[in-house]
Amino acid sequence: MANDAGGAAAGIGASLLRREDERHLLGRGSFVPDIKLPGTMEVAFVRSPHAHARIRGIAKPAGGERRVFTAADLPRLRPIRVETQAPGAKSPPWPPLATDKVRYVGEAIAACLAPTRAEAEDLAAQITVDYEPLAAVVDAPRDMQGSRHPVHEGWSDNLFSERVFAGGDIEAAARAAEITVRREYRMNRQSGAPLEGRAVLAYRDWRLDEIVIHASTQTPHTLRVAIGEILGIDLRRLRVVAPDVGGGFGPKARLYPEEIILAALALELDQPLRWVEDRTEHLLTAAHSRDHHYQVTAYASRDGRILGIDAEIVVDAGAYGLWPQGPYQEAAMAARCLPGPYAIANYRCRALTVATNKTPMGPYRGVGRPGACFAIERTIDEVARAAGRDPVEVRMLNIVRPEQMPFTSIGGMRFDNGNYPESLRLCAELLDLPGLRSRQRRGEPDGRVIGIGFAVFAEQTAHGAAEFVARGAAIVPGFESCTARILPDGSLVLMVGIQSHGQGLETALSQIAHHELGIDPARIAVRHGDTETSAFGFGTFASRSMVMSGGAVARASRALRDKLNRIGAHLLQCDVAAVRCRDGAVRGPQGSVSIAEIAKVAHLRMDGLPPGVDPLLEAVATYEPAVGTGVFSYATHGAVVAVDPETGFVELLDFAVAEDCGTMINPMLVEGQIRGGVVQGIGTALYEEIPYDEAGQPLAGTLADYLMPGAAEMPAIKIGHLHTPAAATEYGMKGMGEGGAVGPPAAIANAVRDALSALGAEVNETPITPRRVLAAIEQARFRVGGPTG
Amino acid sequence: MTAIRVIVNGAEVIDNVAPRTSLGDWLREGRNLTGTHLACEHGVCGACTVLVDGEPIRACLMLAAAGEGSEVRTIEGFDADPLMMALRDAFHRRHALQCGFCTSGMLITAWDLIRRGKASSAAEIRRGLAGNICRCTGYTNIVAAIAEAATAAEGVGDGE
Ligand code: FES
Ligand code: FES
Numbered sequence: 001m002a003n004d005a006g007g008a009a010a011g012i013g014a015s016l017l018r019r020e021d022e023r024h025l026l027g028r029g030s031f032v033p034d035i036k037l038p039g040t041m042e043v044a045f046v047r048s049p050h051a052h053a054r055i056r057g058i059a060k061p062a063g064g065e066r067r068v069f070t071a072a073d074l075p076r077l078r079p080i081r082v083e084t085q086a087p088g089a090k091s092p093p094w095p096p097l098a099t100d101k102v103r104y105v106g107e108a109i110a111a112c113l114a115p116t117r118a119e120a121e122d123l124a125a126q127i128t129v130d131y132e133p134l135a136a137v138v139d140a141p142r143d144m145q146g147s148r149h150p151v152h153e154g155w156s157d158n159l160f161s162e163r164v165f166a167g168g169d170i171e172a173a174a175r176a177a178e179i180t181v182r183r184e185y186r187m188n189r190q191s192g193a194p195l196e197g198r199a200v201l202a203y204r205d206w207r208l209d210e211i212v213i214h215a216s217t218q219t220p221h222t223l224r225v226a227i228g229e230i231l232g233i234d235l236r237r238l239r240v241v242a243p244d245v246g247g248g249f250g251p252k253a254r255l256y257p258e259e260i261i262l263a264a265l266a267l268e269l270d271q272p273l274r275w276v277e278d279r280t281e282h283l284l285t286a287a288h289s290r291d292h293h294y295q296v297t298a299y300a301s302r303d304g305r306i307l308g309i310d311a312e313i314v315v316d317a318g319a320y321g322l323w324p325q326g327p328y329q330e331a332a333m334a335a336r337c338l339p340g341p342y343a344i345a346n347y348r349c350r351a352l353t354v355a356t357n358k359t360p361m362g363p364y365r366g367v368g369r370p371g372a373c374f375a376i377e378r379t380i381d382e383v384a385r386a387a388g389r390d391p392v393e394v395r396m397l398n399i400v401r402p403e404q405m406p407f408t409s410i411g412g413m414r415f416d417n418g419n420y421p422e423s424l425r426l427c428a429e430l431l432d433l434p435g436l437r438s439r440q441r442r443g444e445p446d447g448r449v450i451g452i453g454f455a456v457f458a459e460q461t462a463h464g465a466a467e468f469v470a471r472g473a474a475i476v477p478g479f480e481s482c483t484a485r486i487l488p489d490g491s492l493v494l495m496v497g498i499q500s501h502g503q504g505l506e507t508a509l510s511q512i513a514h515h516e517l518g519i520d521p522a523r524i525a526v527r528h529g530d531t532e533t534s535a536f537g538f539g540t541f542a543s544r545s546m547v548m549s550g551g552a553v554a555r556a557s558r559a560l561r562d563k564l565n566r567i568g569a570h571l572l573q574c575d576v577a578a579v580r581c582r583d584g585a586v587r588g589p590q591g592s593v594s595i596a597e598i599a600k601v602a603h604l605r606m607d608g609l610p611p612g613v614d615p616l617l618e619a620v621a622t623y624e625p626a627v628g629t630g631v632f633s634y635a636t637h638g639a640v641v642a643v644d645p646e647t648g649f650v651e652l653l654d655f656a657v658a659e660d661c662g663t664m665i666n667p668m669l670v671e672g673q674i675r676g677g678v679v680q681g682i683g684t685a686l687y688e689e690i691p692y693d694e695a696g697q698p699l700a701g702t703l704a705d706y707l708m709p710g711a712a713e714m715p716a717i718k719i720g721h722l723h724t725p726a727a728a729t730e731y732g733m734k735g736m737g738e739g740g741a742v743g744p745p746a747a748i749a750n751a752v753r754d755a756l757s758a759l760g761a762e763v764n765e766t767p768i769t770p771r772r773v774l775a776a777i778e779q780a781r782f783r784v785g786g787p788t789g
Numbered sequence: 790m791t792a793i794r795v796i797v798n799g800a801e802v803i804d805n806v807a808p809r810t811s812l813g814d815w816l817r818e819g820r821n822l823t824g825t826h827l828a829c830e831h832g833v834c835g836a837c838t839v840l841v842d843g844e845p846i847r848a849c850l851m852l853a854a855a856g857e858g859s860e861v862r863t864i865e866g867f868d869a870d871p872l873m874m875a876l877r878d879a880f881h882r883r884h885a886l887q888c889g890f891c892t893s894g895m896l897i898t899a900w901d902l903i904r905r906g907k908a909s910s911a912a913e914i915r916r917g918l919a920g921n922i923c924r925c926t927g928y929t930n931i932v933a934a935i936a937e938a939a940t941a942a943e944g945v946g947d948g949e
Contacts, residue, residue, distance in 0.1 A: 018884065021889075024886055024892045024893075025877040025880055025892060025896070027822075034823035036821065116818075194888070194890075195828045195888065195891050195923070196828060245888065278830055279828065502888035504887070672925075675926065675927030680924070702829070702831050703829045703922070708922050708924065710922060711919065711923075711928040712916050714929075717927060
């Protein structure tokens with residue numbers, strides 16, 4: 001592949017093509033299952049078939065001693081425990097291999113080892129576990145205050161946490177209301193489903209006296225911290241490597257039992273061990289997400305101005321809290337985002353996080369935001385309907401205006417800057433709203449009905465210490481690091497604590513170093529995802545890596561530039577104030593010296609160094625944004641749907657995004673993130689769901705029952721940009737990795753509602769399946785025709 | 790164990806395989822051809838697509854033993870192929886991959902669509918990709934890249 005870097009076209013704002021592409025296009029990427037070590041044993045797990053049961057005994061087959069490992073065989077395995085300072089929060093211990101009880105279908109009970117996976121599965125099938133099944137907790141709103149067998153012993157209820165968020169005077173808003181809208185919403189449980197599942201390869205390196213763990217993870221450094229703590233060994237004896245990772249989206253930003261178990265086995269056995277998650281295991285045991293229930297009451301004036309929101313949010317968090325942040329942040333984030341990008345004066349929200357006998361809940365692109373956006377944006381549309389006004393007009397009436405910035409929402413989000421109304425206007429323009437409205441009036445020749453829906457949201461990104469401390473987090477991911485090293489030939493290596501798994505950070509970070517130093521990106525390597533090569537960092541999640549790691553790269557590059565200038569000025573025999581580092585050289589009034597020449601002096605010819613300047617060209621820098629509460633990207637998503645009232649089938653005709661993420665380092669990558677996120681959001685809106693039956697059995701175990709969006713049913717996605725650089729970050733960047741997935745459920749549900757308005761039907765639950773659409777139409781007909789008229 | 794003789798990427802391979810070993814596992818574990826990815830192992834996602842006797846096949850669904858006497862071509866076997874070169878170049882320029890896990894399967898499926906003349910419009914390409922899941926890109930850029938390579942291929946001939 002051609003090297004596309006060169007000159008100004010490679011710096012900030014350039015759509016530089018990705019350096020990551022070549023290896024994947026040639027089929028030469030290196031994912032965990034691609035790494036081959038002689039003598040590797042494959043691991044298969046015995047997993048609970050019950051949602052809730054006591055374990056009375058485990059019987060191993062004869063001869064299975066060194067091949068079957070239960071909790072009793074691995075005394076090193078201490079329980080995973082999430083620390084939290086969140087008031088009133090409960091944090092149950094989670095044994096990596098179940099001891100006396102299982103609490104969800106798929107929970108690991110024993111690890112079985114064999115030369116091939118098939119043989120390891122054969123072995124797992126020979127283990128007999130004696131269970132005493134218990135009634136399962138499966139309905140979070142029903143069972144949160146208690147159940148016959150609580151999920152965790154010693155609990156009187158099933159609540160991980162309960163918090164109330166309030167501001168203003170909601171009772172006064174209720175009294176003043178001319179319009180009151182009440183709705184219940186539900187965003188159902190789903191999987192993050194990166195195309196590559198999880199995977200772990202662990203082995204002992206005798207020479208370095210360490211355990212090496214290759215894992216498909218977004219957070220290698222914190223994983224090392226957790227494994228060290230749980231197994232009780234020094235971090236110097238643990239190396240965690242995340243090589244190529246086939247998508248993450250949040251579920252891979254958590255510690256899992258399998259990672260600890262394989263590390264413990266590697267300490268025990270003198271053999272490499274590998275576990276590669278299959279798709280059924282992924283759907284059963286990798287973090288689930290969403291599963292929010294909302295009750296929302298909106299109070300408004302006659303013209304549609306929102307006076308107050310009164311709400312209850314119940315999040316079904318599953319059986320355990322995933323390390324490090326536990327189950328708490330989902331409900332709290334939803335509660336704080338529920339007032340949306342609107343100037344609302346009065347608010348009350350009770351947010352409950354419930355333990356159930358289901359797979360533990362973890363982050364997935366957007367975390368609590370898609371649910372909150374769904375609830376508030378659906379509600380705004382209903383307020384508009386009650387006021388007899390267009391939903392776009394009612395949004396304009398309530399939205400935070402640019403002259404109000406910075407604006408702290410009643411949910412406590414401090415929006416830094418931007419023109420929110422303009423994103424709404426631009427999105428409507430991208431879809432040609434007037435044209436659609438007249439098409440809608442004309443009607444469709446095929447009997448379908450079309451509808452248009454919008455969703456506006458602001459997205460907290462790159463939040464630092466202030467935000468995580470306020471959440472009561474025990475681990476505060478407030479910074480990132482970069483070690484920048486110029487080698488003797490003038491090429492540059494950036495070693496960073498984040499992990500890039502599709503975002504293109506190897507490319508984008510090299511653009512920043514290129515901007516600061518003028519080194520051709522083709523001469524810059526970016527090393528990430530390895531505790532051995534970089535200083536500590538938190539990893540890639542929460543739309544933080546470009547802002548945080550990019551900031552660290554900028555600072556480390558500048559430190560190198562200062563040193564290059566000092567050495568360069570000395571070589572040019574001029575004052576350091578008279579030189580500039582530009583286009584790969586230090587330039588003075590009378591001439592220039594290339595970075596390669598300076599690098600040679602700094603390493604191989606130290607006799608050329610100025611007095612008092614040390615050899616080497618290496619800098620370590622950390623970075624956290626000037627504001628710890630995050631910088632806010634924002635967007636309006638618009639969806640156009642055609643609904644068939646006979647079949648309930650929803651076709652997506654068009655989708656547009658008008659967004660602002662401040663300064664874009666690489667617009668091509670930004671648009672890639674937006675489109676990918678939108679299609680995931682469309683999956684939430686229309687297809688993806690893991691239902692559970694009353695016994696706590698998950699009903700989607702393959703990709704035949706768990707539907708993911710395919711190319712055939714996706715529209716091309718239109719994108720329009722606004723540009724409001726952040727004041728608190730390097731170059732004015734804002735994070736933007738998650739927003740794409742936030743808006744689609746709300747925009748599509750509003751579009752479906754718009755299409756069905758003549759029938760009076762609405763669908764307030766995702767995914768909006770044909771069955772749910774038909775049920776809504778049926779219900780509306782019953783309402784119209786029924787006794788209450 | 791079953792003895793098999795298979796042409797893999799142009800070279801004859803003789804091996805013994807367990808009857809239950811899938812072609813995908815055999816290619817990856819037995820032949821170290823790790824460019825063939827496994828993402829569902831039940832025939833839905835298309836990540837494992839390879840050519841068997843010129844036809845796209847899900848390597849997770851076919852048994853290695855059933856490959857006896859056939860010719861298998863994996864992503865590693867296209868290095869000098871002009872149509873694949875055009876596709877790779879278009880995928881690169883159009884930003885049609887992110888994590889890269891679906892990419893081998895996407896490329897082989899796209900190669901086959903173009904060869905069969907089934908890539909003449911965006912809608913046709915989207916239909917042709919119905920059996921290949923990408924979780925990262927949202928497909929827009931994949932469709933654009935394939936359309937571009939298809940147009941380029943018209944001038945190049947049939948790509949072999
Ligand atoms: S791995 Fe073969 S189709 Fe998914
Ligand atoms: S690029 Fe990640 S699945 Fe397609």
